[in-house]
Amino acid sequence: MAGKKEQDASTEEKILAAARVVFTRKGFAATKVRDIAAEADINLSLVNYYFRSKEKLFEVVMAEAVQKLVFEISTFFNDEQLSIPEKITKAVNYYIDLLLENPDFPLFLVNEIITGDDMFTRFAQQNTLFQSHLIRQLFAMKEEGKLAVHPVHIMMNVIGLVVMPFLARPILERNDLVKDGEFVTLMNERRMLIPLWLKGMLG
Protein backbone atom coordinates (compact mmCIF):
# COMPACT_ATOMS: atom_id res chain seq x y z
CA MET A 1 0.00 0.00 0.00
CA ALA A 2 2.93 2.29 0.67
CA GLY A 3 5.17 2.25 -2.40
CA LYS A 4 3.84 3.25 -5.81
CA LYS A 5 4.63 0.96 -8.73
CA GLU A 6 6.36 2.44 -11.72
CA GLN A 7 6.08 0.74 -15.11
CA ASP A 8 2.79 1.71 -16.74
CA ALA A 9 1.67 5.16 -15.72
CA SER A 10 -0.43 5.47 -18.85
CA THR A 11 -3.81 4.60 -17.35
CA GLU A 12 -3.21 6.66 -14.25
CA GLU A 13 -2.20 9.62 -16.37
CA LYS A 14 -5.23 9.20 -18.61
CA ILE A 15 -7.49 9.43 -15.59
CA LEU A 16 -5.65 12.45 -14.26
CA ALA A 17 -5.85 14.24 -17.59
CA ALA A 18 -9.54 13.51 -17.86
CA ALA A 19 -10.11 14.64 -14.29
CA ARG A 20 -8.38 17.93 -15.03
CA VAL A 21 -10.70 18.54 -17.96
CA VAL A 22 -13.97 17.58 -16.31
CA PHE A 23 -13.35 19.02 -12.84
CA THR A 24 -12.15 22.29 -14.33
CA ARG A 25 -15.12 22.61 -16.62
CA LYS A 26 -17.88 21.50 -14.27
CA GLY A 27 -16.60 21.84 -10.73
CA PHE A 28 -16.44 19.15 -8.06
CA ALA A 29 -20.11 18.66 -7.23
CA ALA A 30 -21.33 18.62 -10.82
CA THR A 31 -18.66 16.16 -11.91
CA LYS A 32 -19.57 12.45 -11.88
CA VAL A 33 -16.92 9.79 -11.56
CA ARG A 34 -18.53 8.22 -14.62
CA ASP A 35 -17.90 11.44 -16.54
CA ILE A 36 -14.21 11.15 -15.80
CA ALA A 37 -14.13 7.47 -16.73
CA ALA A 38 -15.86 8.23 -20.02
CA GLU A 39 -13.56 11.15 -20.79
CA ALA A 40 -10.54 8.98 -20.02
CA ASP A 41 -12.09 6.07 -21.91
CA ILE A 42 -11.38 3.58 -19.16
CA ASN A 43 -13.38 1.37 -16.84
CA LEU A 44 -15.24 3.08 -14.02
CA SER A 45 -13.57 1.08 -11.28
CA LEU A 46 -10.11 2.17 -12.33
CA VAL A 47 -10.73 5.64 -10.99
CA ASN A 48 -11.10 4.25 -7.49
CA TYR A 49 -8.33 1.76 -8.13
CA TYR A 50 -5.69 4.39 -8.90
CA PHE A 51 -7.01 7.24 -6.78
CA ARG A 52 -8.77 6.13 -3.66
CA SER A 53 -11.83 8.28 -4.09
CA LYS A 54 -13.35 11.08 -6.11
CA GLU A 55 -12.31 13.52 -3.41
CA LYS A 56 -8.69 12.31 -3.36
CA LEU A 57 -8.51 12.65 -7.12
CA PHE A 58 -9.92 16.13 -6.89
CA GLU A 59 -7.32 17.09 -4.32
CA VAL A 60 -4.58 16.14 -6.75
CA VAL A 61 -6.07 18.26 -9.52
CA MET A 62 -6.68 21.14 -7.16
CA ALA A 63 -3.15 20.96 -5.78
CA GLU A 64 -1.77 21.20 -9.30
CA ALA A 65 -3.90 24.24 -10.06
CA VAL A 66 -2.96 26.04 -6.86
CA GLN A 67 0.66 25.15 -7.43
CA LYS A 68 0.60 26.80 -10.83
CA LEU A 69 -1.46 29.80 -9.85
CA VAL A 70 -0.12 30.62 -6.42
CA PHE A 71 3.17 29.00 -5.56
CA GLU A 72 5.01 29.90 -8.74
CA ILE A 73 3.99 33.52 -8.58
CA SER A 74 5.35 33.82 -5.08
CA THR A 75 8.81 33.31 -6.55
CA PHE A 76 8.56 36.71 -8.17
CA PHE A 77 6.91 38.31 -5.18
CA ASN A 78 9.67 37.07 -2.89
CA ASP A 79 12.64 37.95 -5.08
CA GLU A 80 14.38 40.58 -2.98
CA GLN A 81 16.38 41.78 -5.99
CA LEU A 82 13.29 43.07 -7.78
CA SER A 83 11.66 46.46 -7.34
CA ILE A 84 7.91 46.73 -6.95
CA PRO A 85 7.25 47.57 -10.61
CA GLU A 86 9.55 44.77 -11.72
CA LYS A 87 7.73 42.29 -9.51
CA ILE A 88 4.39 43.42 -10.86
CA THR A 89 5.51 43.25 -14.49
CA LYS A 90 6.85 39.72 -14.03
CA ALA A 91 3.73 38.57 -12.21
CA VAL A 92 1.38 40.08 -14.77
CA ASN A 93 3.17 38.42 -17.66
CA TYR A 94 3.36 35.06 -15.91
CA TYR A 95 -0.33 35.15 -15.06
CA ILE A 96 -1.44 36.18 -18.52
CA ASP A 97 0.67 33.46 -20.10
CA LEU A 98 -0.74 30.88 -17.73
CA LEU A 99 -4.34 31.97 -18.05
CA LEU A 100 -4.22 32.14 -21.82
CA GLU A 101 -3.24 28.48 -21.73
CA ASN A 102 -5.70 27.57 -18.96
CA PRO A 103 -8.63 29.94 -19.36
CA ASP A 104 -10.86 27.92 -17.03
CA PHE A 105 -8.54 28.16 -14.04
CA PRO A 106 -10.05 31.25 -12.42
CA LEU A 107 -13.58 29.98 -12.72
CA PHE A 108 -12.44 26.63 -11.39
CA LEU A 109 -10.70 28.04 -8.34
CA VAL A 110 -13.42 30.54 -7.54
CA ASN A 111 -15.92 27.75 -7.88
CA GLU A 112 -14.12 25.76 -5.23
CA ILE A 113 -13.66 28.63 -2.82
CA ILE A 114 -17.42 28.59 -2.54
CA THR A 115 -18.12 24.88 -2.16
CA GLY A 116 -14.77 23.80 -0.84
CA ASP A 117 -14.63 22.63 2.71
CA ASP A 118 -11.08 22.98 3.90
CA MET A 119 -9.54 21.92 0.65
CA PHE A 120 -8.66 25.35 -0.59
CA THR A 121 -7.96 26.55 2.92
CA ARG A 122 -5.27 23.97 3.39
CA PHE A 123 -3.32 25.13 0.37
CA ALA A 124 -3.86 28.80 0.98
CA GLN A 125 -2.41 28.35 4.43
CA GLN A 126 1.05 27.66 3.08
CA ASN A 127 0.53 30.52 0.70
CA THR A 128 3.40 32.91 0.56
CA LEU A 129 1.62 35.38 -1.67
CA PHE A 130 0.20 37.51 1.06
CA GLN A 131 3.21 37.45 3.33
CA SER A 132 5.69 38.08 0.58
CA HIS A 133 8.58 40.45 0.11
CA LEU A 134 6.34 42.52 -2.13
CA ILE A 135 3.91 43.02 0.72
CA ARG A 136 6.75 44.13 2.99
CA GLN A 137 7.99 46.51 0.31
CA LEU A 138 4.54 48.03 0.01
CA PHE A 139 4.14 48.40 3.76
CA ALA A 140 7.57 50.04 3.94
CA MET A 141 6.54 52.44 1.19
CA LYS A 142 3.42 53.23 3.14
CA GLU A 143 5.47 53.93 6.27
CA GLU A 144 7.66 56.36 4.39
CA GLY A 145 4.58 58.20 3.22
CA LYS A 146 5.32 57.33 -0.39
CA LEU A 147 2.18 55.21 -0.73
CA ALA A 148 -1.16 56.81 -0.01
CA VAL A 149 -3.29 53.68 0.24
CA HIS A 150 -3.34 50.40 2.13
CA PRO A 151 -1.02 47.87 0.44
CA VAL A 152 -3.88 45.40 0.21
CA HIS A 153 -5.52 47.70 -2.31
CA ILE A 154 -2.54 47.29 -4.59
CA MET A 155 -2.52 43.53 -4.21
CA MET A 156 -6.22 43.26 -4.97
CA ASN A 157 -5.82 45.51 -7.97
CA VAL A 158 -3.02 43.47 -9.51
CA ILE A 159 -4.98 40.27 -9.19
CA GLY A 160 -8.27 41.87 -10.15
CA LEU A 161 -6.94 43.51 -13.28
CA VAL A 162 -5.32 40.30 -14.48
CA VAL A 163 -7.92 37.73 -13.50
CA MET A 164 -11.24 39.48 -14.04
CA PRO A 165 -11.11 39.46 -17.84
CA PHE A 166 -10.92 35.67 -17.79
CA LEU A 167 -13.93 35.48 -15.52
CA ALA A 168 -15.86 37.90 -17.71
CA ARG A 169 -14.72 36.38 -20.99
CA PRO A 170 -17.79 34.18 -21.61
CA ILE A 171 -20.07 37.16 -21.16
CA LEU A 172 -17.92 39.49 -23.24
CA GLU A 173 -17.78 37.09 -26.17
CA ARG A 174 -21.43 36.16 -25.87
CA ASN A 175 -22.36 39.81 -26.23
CA ASP A 176 -20.05 40.29 -29.21
CA LEU A 177 -18.24 43.03 -27.37
CA VAL A 178 -15.11 41.03 -28.01
CA LYS A 179 -14.82 39.33 -31.39
CA ASP A 180 -13.27 35.94 -31.99
CA GLY A 181 -9.57 35.98 -31.29
CA GLU A 182 -9.66 39.56 -30.14
CA PHE A 183 -9.58 38.48 -26.52
CA VAL A 184 -6.00 37.26 -26.83
CA THR A 185 -5.01 40.58 -28.38
CA LEU A 186 -6.61 42.46 -25.51
CA MET A 187 -4.82 40.33 -22.95
CA ASN A 188 -1.51 40.94 -24.64
CA GLU A 189 -2.22 44.66 -24.52
CA ARG A 190 -2.76 44.33 -20.80
CA ARG A 191 0.81 43.09 -20.31
CA MET A 192 1.84 46.69 -20.90
CA LEU A 193 -1.24 48.42 -19.56
CA ILE A 194 -1.56 46.86 -16.13
CA PRO A 195 1.96 47.77 -14.98
CA LEU A 196 1.33 51.25 -16.36
CA TRP A 197 -1.95 51.62 -14.51
CA LEU A 198 -0.37 50.35 -11.32
CA LYS A 199 2.43 52.85 -11.61
CA GLY A 200 -0.28 55.50 -11.52
CA MET A 201 -1.84 53.92 -8.44
CA LEU A 202 1.46 53.77 -6.62
CA GLY A 203 1.75 57.53 -6.85
Place this chain on the structure above:
Amino acid sequence: MAGKKEQDASTEEKILAAARVVFTRKGFAATKVRDIAAEADINLSLVNYYFRSKEKLFEVVMAEAVQKLVFEISTFFNDEQLSIPEKITKAVNYYIDLLLENPDFPLFLVNEIITGDDMFTRFAQQNTLFQSHLIRQLFAMKEEGKLAVHPVHIMMNVIGLVVMPFLARPILERNDLVKDGEFVTLMNERRMLIPLWLKGMLG
Protein backbone atom coordinates in the same frame (compact mmCIF):
# COMPACT_ATOMS: atom_id res chain seq x y z
CA MET B 1 -52.40 26.05 -13.12
CA ALA B 2 -52.39 29.56 -14.53
CA GLY B 3 -53.41 31.95 -11.77
CA LYS B 4 -51.39 32.16 -8.59
CA LYS B 5 -53.33 32.14 -5.33
CA GLU B 6 -52.72 34.97 -2.95
CA GLN B 7 -53.49 34.52 0.76
CA ASP B 8 -50.58 32.80 2.48
CA ALA B 9 -47.29 33.60 0.83
CA SER B 10 -45.44 32.77 4.03
CA THR B 11 -44.43 29.21 3.16
CA GLU B 12 -43.50 30.10 -0.38
CA GLU B 13 -41.39 32.98 0.87
CA LYS B 14 -39.73 30.80 3.48
CA ILE B 15 -38.66 28.39 0.75
CA LEU B 16 -37.40 31.19 -1.43
CA ALA B 17 -35.42 32.74 1.39
CA ALA B 18 -33.88 29.38 2.24
CA ALA B 19 -33.09 28.72 -1.42
CA ARG B 20 -31.29 32.03 -1.63
CA VAL B 21 -29.13 31.13 1.33
CA VAL B 22 -28.26 27.59 0.32
CA PHE B 23 -27.88 28.08 -3.43
CA THR B 24 -25.72 31.13 -2.86
CA ARG B 25 -23.50 29.37 -0.38
CA LYS B 26 -23.12 26.01 -2.09
CA GLY B 27 -24.01 26.46 -5.74
CA PHE B 28 -26.62 24.57 -7.73
CA ALA B 29 -25.07 21.12 -7.99
CA ALA B 30 -23.97 20.90 -4.37
CA THR B 31 -27.34 22.01 -3.07
CA LYS B 32 -29.84 19.30 -2.17
CA VAL B 33 -33.56 19.97 -2.15
CA ARG B 34 -33.55 18.50 1.35
CA ASP B 35 -31.02 21.17 2.40
CA ILE B 36 -33.43 23.87 1.32
CA ALA B 37 -36.37 22.18 3.07
CA ALA B 38 -34.33 21.90 6.26
CA GLU B 39 -33.16 25.51 6.07
CA ALA B 40 -36.75 26.65 5.49
CA ASP B 41 -37.97 24.27 8.17
CA ILE B 42 -40.75 22.90 6.01
CA ASN B 43 -41.69 19.57 4.50
CA LEU B 44 -39.62 18.32 1.58
CA SER B 45 -42.58 18.01 -0.77
CA LEU B 46 -43.50 21.64 -0.42
CA VAL B 47 -40.50 22.69 -2.45
CA ASN B 48 -41.89 20.87 -5.46
CA TYR B 49 -45.39 21.96 -4.57
CA TYR B 50 -44.63 25.68 -4.74
CA PHE B 51 -41.85 25.62 -7.31
CA ARG B 52 -42.16 22.90 -9.87
CA SER B 53 -38.62 21.66 -9.60
CA LYS B 54 -35.20 22.36 -8.12
CA GLU B 55 -34.17 23.91 -11.40
CA LYS B 56 -37.19 26.20 -11.60
CA LEU B 57 -36.53 27.37 -8.06
CA PHE B 58 -32.94 28.02 -8.92
CA GLU B 59 -33.93 30.08 -11.91
CA VAL B 60 -35.96 32.34 -9.67
CA VAL B 61 -33.05 32.87 -7.30
CA MET B 62 -30.64 33.40 -10.17
CA ALA B 63 -32.96 35.85 -11.86
CA GLU B 64 -33.12 37.89 -8.67
CA ALA B 65 -29.36 37.95 -8.39
CA VAL B 66 -28.80 38.96 -11.99
CA GLN B 67 -31.54 41.56 -11.65
CA LYS B 68 -29.74 43.15 -8.72
CA LEU B 69 -26.25 42.87 -10.11
CA VAL B 70 -26.75 43.63 -13.79
CA PHE B 71 -30.07 45.21 -14.64
CA GLU B 72 -30.02 47.89 -11.99
CA ILE B 73 -26.53 48.99 -12.82
CA SER B 74 -27.49 49.47 -16.44
CA THR B 75 -29.71 52.33 -15.32
CA PHE B 76 -26.62 54.32 -14.48
CA PHE B 77 -24.73 53.17 -17.53
CA ASN B 78 -27.59 54.21 -19.79
CA ASP B 79 -28.32 57.59 -18.23
CA GLU B 80 -27.43 59.95 -21.06
CA GLN B 81 -27.25 62.89 -18.67
CA LEU B 82 -24.22 61.50 -16.85
CA SER B 83 -20.59 61.92 -17.85
CA ILE B 84 -18.28 58.93 -17.86
CA PRO B 85 -16.76 59.67 -14.43
CA GLU B 86 -20.23 60.28 -13.00
CA LYS B 87 -21.48 56.96 -14.34
CA ILE B 88 -18.48 55.18 -12.90
CA THR B 89 -18.81 56.80 -9.50
CA LYS B 90 -22.49 55.88 -9.29
CA ALA B 91 -21.86 52.34 -10.42
CA VAL B 92 -18.99 51.82 -8.01
CA ASN B 93 -21.01 53.03 -5.05
CA TYR B 94 -24.05 50.98 -6.00
CA TYR B 95 -21.96 47.84 -6.41
CA ILE B 96 -20.08 48.29 -3.17
CA ASP B 97 -23.32 48.89 -1.28
CA LEU B 98 -24.89 45.82 -2.80
CA LEU B 99 -21.90 43.55 -2.33
CA LEU B 100 -21.37 44.59 1.27
CA GLU B 101 -24.92 43.38 1.90
CA ASN B 102 -24.58 40.28 -0.29
CA PRO B 103 -20.93 39.27 -0.09
CA ASP B 104 -21.59 35.86 -1.62
CA PHE B 105 -23.08 37.18 -4.85
CA PRO B 106 -19.90 37.26 -6.93
CA LEU B 107 -18.87 33.77 -5.92
CA PHE B 108 -22.38 32.58 -6.60
CA LEU B 109 -22.59 34.05 -10.08
CA VAL B 110 -19.11 32.99 -11.07
CA ASN B 111 -19.93 29.55 -9.81
CA GLU B 112 -22.87 29.33 -12.16
CA ILE B 113 -21.07 30.70 -15.19
CA ILE B 114 -19.00 27.56 -14.98
CA THR B 115 -21.63 24.89 -14.41
CA GLY B 116 -24.61 26.72 -15.85
CA ASP B 117 -26.04 25.37 -19.05
CA ASP B 118 -27.93 28.17 -20.71
CA MET B 119 -29.28 29.58 -17.49
CA PHE B 120 -26.85 32.42 -17.17
CA THR B 121 -26.65 32.84 -20.91
CA ARG B 122 -30.37 33.52 -21.13
CA PHE B 123 -30.19 36.42 -18.69
CA ALA B 124 -26.98 37.84 -20.04
CA GLN B 125 -28.56 37.98 -23.46
CA GLN B 126 -30.97 40.70 -22.40
CA ASN B 127 -28.09 42.38 -20.68
CA THR B 128 -27.80 46.07 -21.41
CA LEU B 129 -24.50 46.46 -19.63
CA PHE B 130 -22.28 45.87 -22.60
CA GLN B 131 -24.33 47.76 -25.13
CA SER B 132 -24.92 50.74 -22.90
CA HIS B 133 -24.60 54.47 -23.34
CA LEU B 134 -21.37 54.28 -21.38
CA ILE B 135 -19.91 51.95 -23.97
CA ARG B 136 -20.91 54.32 -26.74
CA GLN B 137 -19.36 57.21 -24.84
CA LEU B 138 -16.12 55.31 -24.47
CA PHE B 139 -16.04 54.33 -28.14
CA ALA B 140 -16.70 57.96 -29.10
CA MET B 141 -13.84 59.05 -26.86
CA LYS B 142 -11.63 56.51 -28.55
CA GLU B 143 -12.63 57.83 -31.98
CA GLU B 144 -11.69 61.35 -30.96
CA GLY B 145 -8.29 60.11 -29.89
CA LYS B 146 -8.97 61.03 -26.29
CA LEU B 147 -8.85 57.44 -25.12
CA ALA B 148 -5.73 55.42 -25.77
CA VAL B 149 -7.07 51.93 -25.04
CA HIS B 150 -9.94 49.72 -26.14
CA PRO B 151 -13.11 50.61 -24.20
CA VAL B 152 -13.47 47.03 -23.06
CA HIS B 153 -10.36 47.49 -20.96
CA ILE B 154 -12.12 50.21 -19.02
CA MET B 155 -15.24 48.12 -18.53
CA MET B 156 -13.25 45.15 -17.30
CA ASN B 157 -11.29 47.36 -14.96
CA VAL B 158 -14.36 48.89 -13.34
CA ILE B 159 -15.88 45.50 -12.69
CA GLY B 160 -12.59 43.90 -11.72
CA LEU B 161 -11.63 46.58 -9.24
CA VAL B 162 -15.01 46.43 -7.54
CA VAL B 163 -15.73 42.73 -7.59
CA MET B 164 -12.34 41.10 -7.08
CA PRO B 165 -11.99 42.04 -3.41
CA PHE B 166 -15.16 40.15 -2.64
CA LEU B 167 -13.86 37.09 -4.42
CA ALA B 168 -10.55 37.34 -2.62
CA ARG B 169 -12.04 38.18 0.77
CA PRO B 170 -11.99 34.64 2.22
CA ILE B 171 -8.32 34.31 1.37
CA LEU B 172 -7.40 37.78 2.61
CA GLU B 173 -9.06 37.26 5.97
CA ARG B 174 -7.77 33.74 6.32
CA ASN B 175 -4.23 35.03 5.97
CA ASP B 176 -4.83 37.83 8.45
CA LEU B 177 -3.86 40.36 5.84
CA VAL B 178 -7.20 41.97 6.54
CA LYS B 179 -8.33 42.06 10.15
CA ASP B 180 -11.91 41.62 11.34
CA GLY B 181 -14.09 44.46 10.18
CA GLU B 182 -11.25 46.06 8.28
CA PHE B 183 -12.61 44.74 5.01
CA VAL B 184 -15.61 47.05 5.18
CA THR B 185 -13.30 49.99 5.79
CA LEU B 186 -11.22 49.07 2.78
CA MET B 187 -14.27 48.78 0.57
CA ASN B 188 -15.46 52.18 1.69
CA GLU B 189 -12.05 53.59 0.80
CA ARG B 190 -12.46 52.12 -2.65
CA ARG B 191 -15.57 54.23 -3.27
CA MET B 192 -13.17 57.15 -3.63
CA LEU B 193 -10.17 55.29 -4.95
CA ILE B 194 -11.65 53.39 -7.88
CA PRO B 195 -13.07 56.49 -9.63
CA LEU B 196 -9.72 58.15 -9.02
CA TRP B 197 -7.76 55.27 -10.49
CA LEU B 198 -10.08 55.15 -13.48
CA LYS B 199 -9.62 58.84 -14.09
CA GLY B 200 -5.94 58.05 -14.45
CA MET B 201 -6.68 55.25 -16.90
CA LEU B 202 -8.95 57.42 -19.01
CA GLY B 203 -6.06 59.75 -19.77
Place this chain on the structure above:
DNA sequence: ATTAAAATTGAACAGTTGTTTAAAAAGGTT
Protein backbone atom coordinates in the same frame (compact mmCIF):
# COMPACT_ATOMS: atom_id res chain seq x y z
C1' DA C 1 -72.23 22.68 9.42
C1' DT C 2 -71.19 21.26 4.67
C1' DT C 3 -68.48 21.41 1.01
C1' DA C 4 -64.71 22.31 -1.96
C1' DA C 5 -60.19 23.92 -2.60
C1' DA C 6 -55.63 24.50 -0.90
C1' DA C 7 -51.85 23.22 2.00
C1' DT C 8 -49.19 19.83 4.40
C1' DT C 9 -47.48 15.37 5.48
C1' DG C 10 -45.14 10.77 5.34
C1' DA C 11 -43.95 7.32 2.38
C1' DA C 12 -42.36 5.61 -1.54
C1' DC C 13 -40.51 5.69 -6.38
C1' DA C 14 -37.16 5.49 -9.92
C1' DG C 15 -32.89 6.98 -11.26
C1' DT C 16 -28.25 8.35 -10.05
C1' DT C 17 -23.80 8.16 -7.73
C1' DG C 18 -19.53 6.79 -5.24
C1' DT C 19 -17.66 2.71 -3.99
C1' DT C 20 -16.80 -2.30 -3.45
C1' DT C 21 -16.31 -7.04 -4.78
C1' DA C 22 -15.17 -11.17 -7.05
C1' DA C 23 -13.55 -12.93 -11.06
C1' DA C 24 -10.93 -12.66 -15.26
C1' DA C 25 -7.03 -10.96 -18.02
C1' DA C 26 -2.40 -9.38 -18.53
C1' DG C 27 2.36 -9.10 -17.14
C1' DG C 28 6.48 -10.63 -15.14
C1' DT C 29 9.68 -13.92 -12.66
C1' DT C 30 11.62 -18.21 -11.75
Place this chain on the structure above:
DNA sequence: AACCTTTTTAAACAACTGTTCAATTTTAAT
Protein backbone atom coordinates in the same frame (compact mmCIF):
# COMPACT_ATOMS: atom_id res chain seq x y z
C1' DA D 1 5.20 -24.09 -17.79
C1' DA D 2 3.89 -22.69 -13.12
C1' DC D 3 3.20 -19.08 -9.98
C1' DC D 4 2.44 -14.69 -8.15
C1' DT D 5 1.38 -9.86 -8.66
C1' DT D 6 -0.77 -6.21 -11.02
C1' DT D 7 -4.32 -4.52 -13.86
C1' DT D 8 -8.86 -4.60 -15.83
C1' DT D 9 -13.66 -5.77 -16.08
C1' DA D 10 -18.66 -6.43 -15.17
C1' DA D 11 -21.86 -6.45 -11.75
C1' DA D 12 -23.83 -5.10 -7.80
C1' DC D 13 -24.53 -2.53 -3.48
C1' DA D 14 -26.01 0.92 -0.49
C1' DA D 15 -26.79 5.49 0.11
C1' DC D 16 -28.54 9.60 -1.91
C1' DT D 17 -31.56 12.63 -4.69
C1' DG D 18 -35.36 14.84 -7.23
C1' DT D 19 -39.90 13.95 -7.68
C1' DT D 20 -44.55 12.01 -7.14
C1' DC D 21 -48.60 10.14 -4.81
C1' DA D 22 -52.26 9.24 -1.72
C1' DA D 23 -53.99 10.53 2.46
C1' DT D 24 -54.70 13.96 5.94
C1' DT D 25 -55.18 18.51 7.78
C1' DT D 26 -56.17 23.27 7.27
C1' DT D 27 -58.55 27.13 5.26
C1' DA D 28 -62.25 29.66 3.21
C1' DA D 29 -66.90 30.14 1.36
C1' DT D 30 -71.66 29.23 1.32
